Amino acid sequence: MMTPDTEEALAAVIRAANGPLLVQGNGTKSGMLRPVQAAATLSTSSLSGITLYAPNELVMSAKAGTRLSDIETALAAAGQQMICEPPHIHGDNQTIGGIVATNLSGPRRVTGGAMRDHVLGVRAVNGSGEILKFGGRVLKNVTGLDVAKLLTGSFGTLAVMTEVTFKVLPVSEATGTIVLRGLDAEQGVAALSAGLGSPFFVTGAAYLPAEKQALLRIEDFATSVKYRTEKLAAQLGAYGAVEILGTDDSKALWRNIRDCKFLDISEAVWRLSVVPSAGPAILRALAPLGVTGFLDWGGGLVNLAGPADQATHDAVCQAARAAGGTWWLMQAPEPLRTVVDALPPEPEALAAIRARVQASFDPRGILNPGRLRAA
Amino acid sequence: MLQPKPKSNVLEKRAEIIAGLKAVLPERAVIGDDVSLKPYETDGLSAYKQMPLAVVLPENEAQVVAVMKFCHLHGIRIIPRGAGTSLSGGALPLADAVVIGMMRMNKILDVNYADRYAVVQPGVTNIAITQAVQDEEFFYAPDPSSQLACMIGGNVSMNSGGAHCLKYGVTANNLLGLRMVTIEGEVLEIGGKHMDAAGYDWLGLITGSEGQLGVLTEVTVRILHSPEGARAMLAGFASNEVAGACVDAIISSGIIPVALEFMDKPAIHACEDFAHAGYPLDAEALLIIEVEGSETEQTEMLARIRDICAAYHPVSMRVSQTAEESAAIWKGRKGAFGAVGRIxxxxxxxxxxxxxxxxxxxxxxxxxxxxxxxxxxxNIFHAGDGxxxxxxxxxxxxxxxxxxxxxxxxxxxxxxxxVGGCLTGEHGVGIEKRDLMSVQFTPAELDQQRRIKTAFDPDWLLNPSKVFPLSGLSAAA
Missing domain, CATH: 3.30.70 (Alpha-Beta Plaits)
Structure with a gap:
């Protein structure tokens, strides 16, 4: 494994490469989507460290190999946090580069935005070994094409990110959760929609089928949280028995939702994004196949686990497609990941453009070939 | 401003091209006479003017496809245009280009409150989206100063911001999906009505691409429920430095106001003459700070902010007591360009x-x-986001x-x-800042962006001469 410790050295590795490279940080997400066939591995794990942190400007920069947990510790010391709450579903060794490359976001995504919404700038090396920077460190920037967004979620297939800059926000003084009990999935999502369609700025909205609970989170100053949770609880009382959780219980609960602790992780794991009202029907349709899961993002994020076989995968994809949504195969044994569509197939016109864009970054096709789609 | 050389074979065939456009579009959708073309010779950056070859005003997606196929076949350049409010010359025509104006595609197609989205055509004005959903107490968050006139298609193309993006983000953060017609006349569906897309973030790339990649025919935006209320306060300071330090202190305290605007003395005077908002004329710098929530929440938040401001010895401080007073404060700010136009x-x-x-x-x-x-x-400044x-x-x-x-x-x-910033925060590069791009980007960075454009538009027919310095144009095209 090659672990260059400078951006220049990393660029030199790419220029010298004479075949495909498996591009990764600490490799915690190698089980997601498709496996890469490459003789050599290029890791950003030795590019590590926070390079800029200006709490008063709500901005941080870190080298790609910096561990997420180190970033969260530094932010917490200044009373701040990652806005999108990246899930810790891949252990504690995941890097910030990995989070950006996979655009993984947690519960706060529903109103606070995804990782892609908070990436302000990136430094990266393309497949020709050119060192490039896009975006910057300021909160508003429309100068040129938004290549930083394009690289976010591109799984290292366009360029190898060496440093990322992102927006952060203060940790709220208090957190409250409204727990509505005894709801089926339809009632649960209706309650979440009512909460998200209220003036009370809900920052988390999940439904747990096994517990039959709908959960709504409010984060702000303590008096605001008290006022809004009580007001919202009164409005939602018609949906079911209400309980309000305080800050500590809320934080523990939402950490578990963030990290998918309510998912019975068996062989295969999927993540579907659909309109919130479509979430319940997907859970019900797939239950007979042994697929279980829970809903986040107001019902629109369907986290699923089930048997790792072609038929189950096809049924999951069909459920996402029928709802007009999308899917990611998050985990499965390698043989299955090699043969199925880990992401929805592209229409022909878009596939042609995608191939040209990919070639514009990586003309030799050496960066993580096959990571997203079969070549 | 240097423009690419018009294609003589296109200029020579102007009459044939106009006839050809009329063959694929309804007669009323094609403008070819100089008197009717005159309004299209410029946009919000009126210092630059250029009459186009022709203007088309398609009424539906099929007509956009027909125009694109026609122009692609004949190698004719295309300038997409919304309301023409661009302050960077984004819709400035070329002599050999057809302007494709989207104002007749102005329907709101679908609104869904349970799933919180609205599907609209690109010619719908920014304010019209909010107006369509406000009876249910919803709104569309990005609010550029030109929101009465500017169109959502233009907002997407420029990734427009506004005064409230400190809390709600810019256009890119409030979109779910797009339909876009490529130069070849293919319709691409990008994203949908759900959050996040698997695969590359085309939505993010297309937003703010200034008409370089395709022509939008449909936009799906997120809509949000309105807060219970909002209230603004004013704080005037003895110097720009002190006001700047106060902005820092507010953000550092953990408070993120929904808006945090800064005006210097010349702007204060121009706006006060225009709006009579009660701005302090003796202040060197003024902050407009707005918070949201219930009456009690507003009062508590404003009290915290007042305490912070007090430490910076404001020359004046005033919390609006009524919605009318808040509206007057914003009228001064949103009318700032007009106000300066008067002096x-x-x-x-x-x-x-x-x-x-x-x-x-x-x-x-x-x-x-x-x-x-x-x-x-x-100076007028969205202080919270720089x-x-x-x-x-x-x-x-x-x-x-x-x-x-x-x-x-x-x-x-x-x-x-x-000092670590960028050329444009929300107006776009357009023609105005095109030649400054090499200040911010290296040649390799510009070439990478040019290659992305080429992947969408191999012959560089879409809004050429904008965004990218002309010097590298021929090499990439």
Missing amino acids: SPDYLCMDGTIPTSQLPNVLKRMQQMSDDYGLKVA NLHPLIMFDANDVESFHKAEAFGADILKLCVE
Whole structure:
């Protein structure tokens, strides 16, 4: 494994490469989507460290190999946090580069935005070994094409990110959760929609089928949280028995939702994004196949686990497609990941453009070939 | 401003091209006579003018496809246009180009409150989206100052911001899906009505791409429930430095107001004359701070902010007591461009962004430049996110004055980049900042962006001469 410790050295590795490279940080997400066939591995794990942190400007920069947990510790010391709450579903060794490359976001995504919404700038090396920077460190920037967004979620297939800059926000003084009990999935999502369609700025909205609970989170100053949770609880009382959780219980609960602790992780794991009202029907349709899961993002994020076989995968994809949504195969044994569509197939016109864009970054096709789609 | 050489084979065939467009579109959708074309010769950056070859005003997606196929087949350049409110010349025509105006595609197609989205055509104005959903107490968050006129298609193309993006984000953060017609006439469906897309973030790439990649025919936006209420306060300070320090202190305290606007003395005076909002005329710098929530929440939040401001010895501080008072405060701010227009025959509005801690330094150096150029400048600034709007006043009848204003503007933007910022925060590069792109990007970075454009538009027919310096055009195309 090659672990260059400078951006220049990393660029030199790419220029010298004479075949495909498996591009990764600490490799915690190698089980997601498709496996890469490459003789050599290029890791950003030795590019590590926070390079800029200006709490008063709500901005941080870190080298790609910096561990997420180190970033969260530094932010917490200044009373701040990652806005999108990246899930810790891949252990504690995941890097910030990995989070950006996979655009993984947690519960706060529903109103606070995804990782892609908070990436302000990136430094990266393309497949020709050119060192490039896009975006910057300021909160508003429309100068040129938004290549930083394009690289976010591109799984290292366009360029190898060496440093990322992102927006952060203060940790709220208090957190409250409204727990509505005894709801089926339809009632649960209706309650979440009512909460998200209220003036009370809900920052988390999940439904747990096994517990039959709908959960709504409010984060702000303590008096605001008290006022809004009580007001919202009164409005939602018609949906079911209400309980309000305080800050500590809320934080523990939402950490578990963030990290998918309510998912019975068996062989295969999927993540579907659909309109919130479509979430319940997907859970019900797939239950007979042994697929279980829970809903986040107001019902629109369907986290699923089930048997790792072609038929189950096809049924999951069909459920996402029928709802007009999308899917990611998050985990499965390698043989299955090699043969199925880990992401929805592209229409022909878009596939042609995608191939040209990919070639514009990586003309030799050496960066993580096959990571997203079969070549 | 240097423009690419018009294609003589296109200019020569103008009559045939207009006839050809009329063959694929209804007669009423094609404008080919010089009198009717005149309104399209410029946009919100009226210093630049160029009559187009023709204008088409498609009424549906099929007509957009027909125009694109026709122009692609004949190698004709295309300039997409919304309401023409671009302050960077994004819709400035070329002599050999067909302007494709989207104002007749102005329908709201679908609104869903349970799933919180609206599907609209690109010619719907920004404010019309909010108006369509406000009976249910919903709104569309990004609110550029031009929101009465500007269209959502243009907002997407420029990734427009507004005064409230400190809390709600810019256009890119409030979109779910798009339909876009490529130069070949293919319709691409990007995203949908759900959050996040698997695969590359085309939605993010297309947003803010200034008409370089395709022509939008449909936009799906997120809609949000309105807060219970909002209230603004004013705080005037003895110097720009002190006001800047106060902005820092507010953000550092953990409070993120929904808006945090800054005006310097010339802007305060211009806006007060125009709006009679009660701005303090003795202050050197003014902050407008807005918070949201219930009456009690507003009061508590404003009390916290007042305490912070008090430590910076404000020359005046006033919390609006009524919705009318808040509206008057915003009328002054949102009418700032018009207000400056009343005291100067012409002005250039710059749009750089800087790290907020650089504010006092940048304002000081800008004042020095103003003295050196002998041109007045008024500053309006989205202080919370570092987005500057210096308004440089000049006289368009005086050619030298205009050239000085352009040079002054370029110096300000170079300064923004020098202190760690960027050329444009929300207005776009357009034609105005095209030749400054090499200040912010290396040749390799510009070439990478050009190659992305080429992947969508191999013959560089879509809005050419904008965004990318002309020098590299032929190499990439």
